[in-house]
Amino acid sequence: MISVDEAKKIIIENVSPLAPTEVYFEDARGFCLAEDVRSDIDMPPFNRSAMDGYAVIAEDTKTAPVVLKIIENIAAGDMPAKKVSQGCVSKIMTGASVPEGADAVVRFEDTDDTGEEDRVKISKSVKTGANISNRGEDIQIGQIVLHAGMQIRPQEIGILATVGKSVVKVYPAPAVGIISTGNELVNVDEKPSPVQIRNSNSYSLAAQARRMNAGVEILGIAGDRKEDIVEIMTRGLQKDVLILSGGVSMGEYDLVGDVLKEAGVRIYFEKVALRPGKPVIFGKKDKTLIFALPGNPVASLVTFELFIYPAIRKLMGFSSLSRTTVAALLETDISTKRRRREFRPARCQWKENTWSVSPVEWHGSADLLATTKANCLLIIPEEAETLSKGQLIDIILLDNLC
Numbered sequence: 003m004i005s006v007d008e009a010k011k012i013i014i015e016n017v018s019p020l021a022p023t024e025v026y027f028e029d030a031r032g033f034c035l036a037e038d039v040r041s042d043i044d045m046p047p048f049n050r051s052a053m054d055g056y057a058v059i060a061e062d063t064k065t066a067p068v069v070l071k072i073i074e075n076i077a078a079g080d081m082p083a084k085k086v087s088q089g090c091v092s093k094i095m096t097g098a099s100v101p102e103g104a105d106a107v108v109r110f111e112d113t114d115d116t117g118e119e120d121r122v123k124i125s126k127s128v129k130t131g132a133n134i135s136n137r138g139e140d141i142q143i144g145q146i147v148l149h150a151g152m153q154i155r156p157q158e159i160g161i162l163a164t165v166g167k168s169v170v171k172v173y174p175a176p177a178v179g180i181i182s183t184g185n186e187l188v189n190v191d192e193k194p195s196p197v198q199i200r201n202s203n204s205y206s207l208a209a210q211a212r213r214m215n216a217g218v219e220i221l222g223i224a225g226d227r228k229e230d231i232v233e234i235m236t237r238g239l240q241k242d243v244l245i246l247s248g249g250v251s252m253g254e255y256d257l258v259g260d261v262l263k264e265a266g267v268r269i270y271f272e273k274v275a276l277r278p279g280k281p282v283i284f285g286k287k288d289k290t291l292i293f294a295l296p297g298n299p300v301a302s303l304v305t306f307e308l309f310i311y312p313a314i315r316k317l318m319g320f321s322s323l324s325r326t327t328v329a330a331l332l333e334t335d336i337s338t339k340r341r342r343r344e345f346r347p348a349r350c351q352w353k354e355n356t357w358s359v360s361p362v363e364w365h366g367s368a369d370l371l372a373t374t375k376a377n378c379l380l381i382i383p384e385e386a387e388t389l390s391k392g393q394l395i396d397i398i399l400l401d402n403l404c
């Protein structure tokens with residue numbers, strides 16, 4: 003049996019990024035940029051007022067309070083028409099172009115009314131450059147503003163808009179197919195008999211993959227007969243990633259491993275030293291990555307986050323592949339089972355300048371409801387004999403906000 007780290011390493015070594023594709027920039031959120039993006043403009047594109055006020059010659063304000071003559075009113079988007087000369091000012095709004103001659107802006111709050119429409123009293127002196135953002139101080143024309151490999155978040159979308167890059171090259175998300183196996187499974191809208199259960203794994207797995215932007219097709223339920231699994235798997239092998247759930251342990255009807263081998267899938271591993279999720283298969287056929295996960299819903303959820311998450315991140319061109327892990331203070335003692343690395347549903351919160359974590363009440367690998375109370379997985383190392391309240395422990399954050 004291999005370790006979690008070895009399993010991850012094998013997966014990562016056997017995944018290559020998908021070929022980049024062009025998308026409209028508004029659709030690029032969450033994807034990894036596949037090209038450097040340069041600016042076609044300076045930002046700001048002109049010397050710009052950062053405040054509503056008066057464009058002045060700083061020298062004229064030295065003797066403030068001083069009364070100066072207003073020669074123009076410049077709004078954002080206006081081209082200034084007049085040069086500011088000694089003794090004169092232009093009224094200017096935030097975002098407007100600073101007129102020739104002016105070298106500072108005095109805020110409205112630092113002026114007083116004179117009672118005359120074309121005169122203003124400057125009550126406070128300003129230094130040269132005050133309240134002016136200089137042309138090109140943020141971005142210079144030709145500068146690389148976004149680098150290949152960056153994740154496109156809302157702020158990168160804004161930069162793409164700023165530099166007029168409406169079509170951008172990204173690594174696409176994979177097409178994912180999901181098959182659940184098991185004679186006991188029924189569809190969501192059916193009432194299970196006393197020996198049946200509803201298929202939940204297909205939907206939680208689909209949601210996990212969709213949250214990464216993947217295109218998902220739920221391919222259906224295959225009964226525990228080789229022919230059933232083979233038939234539905236043929237469709238799944240067209241995908242970039244095929245996920246199967248159930249039928250991977252030691253039972254007489256656990257046929258997934260055999261079916262994969264008979265279909266010519268190269269199997270890299272079939273068991274990993276972890277809890278929950280020991281029986282987990284990773285294989286590959288042509289370009290398709292195949293993950294066969296244990297049927298127990300928490301094992302399915304955890305093995306997705308541990309193994310499929312990094313595989314999809316790599317397909318999508320990212321270099322950071324795993325979910326965020328942080329150290330947290332354990333709030334209770336925990337008894338360990340040892341030998342396999344354990345991942346327990348837990349709840350963390352930011353308290354007194356540190357993360358604190360407690361395991362949630364959990365009845366094992368089938369208890370999916372417990373995970374709805376969790377926002378992280380607490381990691382119990384293979385070798386840990388006991389874990390005590392107050393010690394630092396690694397946790398994997400499952401949500402953006404905890």
Ligand SMILES: Nc1nc2c(c(=O)[nH]1)N[C@H]1C(S)=C(S)[C@@H](COP(=O)(O)OP(=O)(O)OC[C@H]3O[C@@H](n4cnc5c(N)ncnc54)[C@H](O)[C@@H]3O)O[C@H]1N2
Pocket residue numbers: 182183184186187199200201202203204247248249250251252253256278279280281295296297298299301367368
């Ligand atoms: N003799 C052994 N038995 C088992 C072992 C073992 O090492 N030796 N491992 C156990 C572990 S650990 C797990 S996890 C399970 C994994 O079993 P399978 O992947 O073969 O899964 P199934 O037997 O098909 O199902 C297990 C459990 O999960 C329910 N299930 C299955 N599919 C779904 C679904 N789509 N939605 C919701 N629930 C599902 C299923 O009804 C079972 O209750 O094996 C142990 N046994």
Ligand code: MOO
Pocket residue numbers: 276277278279280281296298301367368
């Ligand atoms: O490891 Mo199984 O995955 O306990 O439930």
